[in-house]
Amino acid sequence: MVQIPHALSVILRETSELAHAYLVGGCVRDALFKLPQKDFDIEVFHCTYEQLEKALQRWGRTDFVGKSFGVIKLKTSENAVYDFCLPRRDSKVNKGHKGFQVAFEPMISLKDAASRRDFTINALMFDPRKNDLLDFFGGLKDLENRVLRHTSQAFAEDPLRVLRGMQFAARYQLEPAPETVVAAASIKETQTELPVERIWAEWSKWSAQSVSPSRGLKFLRDTEWIGFYPEISNIIGVPQDPEWHPEGDVFTHTGFCCDALAKLPEWIEADLETRSVLMLATLLHDTGKSETTQQVRRGEETRIISPGHEMRGVDMSEKFLARIGCPLALRERILPLVANHMAHLVDPTDRAMRRLAKRLEPENIANLCTLITADSMGRPPKPAVTPPIVFALRSGLERLQLHEGAPKPILLGRHLLEKSFEPGKQMGELLEKAYEAQLEGEFFNLTEALRWLEENADQGPKP
Helix, strand or coil, X not given: CCCCCHHHHHHHHHCHHHCCEEEECXXXXXXXXXXXXXXXXXXXXXXXXXXXXXXXXXXXXXXXXXXXXXXXXXXXXXCCEEEEEXXXXXXXXXXXXXXXXXXXXXXCCHHHHHHCCCEHHHCCEEXXXXXXXXXXXXXXXXXXXXXXXXXXXXXXXXXXXXXXXXXXXXXXXXXXXXHHHHHHHHCHHHHHHCCHHHHHHHHHHHHHHCCCHHHHHHHHHHCCHHHHCHHHHCCCCCCCCCCCCCCCCHHHHHHHHHHHHCCCHHHHCCCHHHHHHHHHHXXXXXXXHHHHCEEEEECCEEEEEXXXXXXXXXXXXXXXXXXXXXXXXXXXXXXXXXXXXXHHHCCCCHHHHHHHHHHHCCCCHHHHHHXXXXXXXXXXXXXXXXXXXXXXXXXXXXXXXXXXXXXXXXXXXXXXXXXXXXXXXXXXXXXXXXXXXXXXXXXXXXXXXXXXXXXXXXXXXXX
């Protein structure tokens, strides 16, 4: 059952205005899934906004960022944050996420209040006084059966709920109810009402918190919302050579790869931003195959190949990431991984490793190894094992100390100035040439670099 923090229990017990307060939403759902409870939302009945505001100020600092929606954030002296809200009715009066008319109704019934929530597993309420679960729409049964079902007809009023369904299906391994698939498909035209920041909020949860990411992708496919992401929808049905990809088409492979990634320790133990980077790179790594796949005759056999799909996929990935509102800092990390995911075909010599590290910036070889592993494991019934090239890449990573990325330039501008070289364009070109030589392995320390300079500088020192 729901484990209420001691500080919150005290607030609920000793505040008369909270006599009709109930825990709602994610904290109840996650407790029943036996997952850590992070965010505590409390819905307060039989109380006005002014009364609630005054009552909460006894316990800490209040923030009214959600005042128009009846939400007050309370930050206690222990730095815990709790969201208190009033029950309300939302009426769609215009297009867009701001096109709702909100009416607070402190005396509304518990069932009516719960009916405005998106899915039955999110409509569960918990009475902290009776230690009792309130379930008006079969949410507990759906939770036990891992079913994603919309709560009421109000689902159709907010298209964001479809993207929430995508990430819920992936995070909690849920199977959508047929009627929910139909309901989501029926409002697909309203997708254009969503601002990009709200779209990214759901994709970021899918990419960083999924347990079974392919379920989210299948939800988009089944509800026809995948059409808004042509880079993904276009890989559905694209064939692959059965010798290397017995699992099926590119979309099927991509789903298996994403699921494999979500099981890798390197992904599970990473920070949320890196998890998003790796998951989105895995999602996008083969998008270029939709435009490069062809059948060719090799001897007596017909083979399916996709030459150049990795670089074609970079352009497509860039468009997809912009469409979902992915932050630029993440895009800059994702695109080099997509561009270099075929690096397992290259002999990992020291020279190749240094150049690979440079091409990957601002990403690194360690994360590329994670992507290559997920790619290799997404081909059932082939064994889900780490490919040998990953061990070779990791060995080179250790040997060459490339954990932080490409080698730092040894020969710098100050060294050239000390040798009386003139500042300017020619100096810059010389430094670039020196760094190329360093990557090639022509020198490894400053002494060798200065010797290289004497032998290769086109611009002589000042007389």
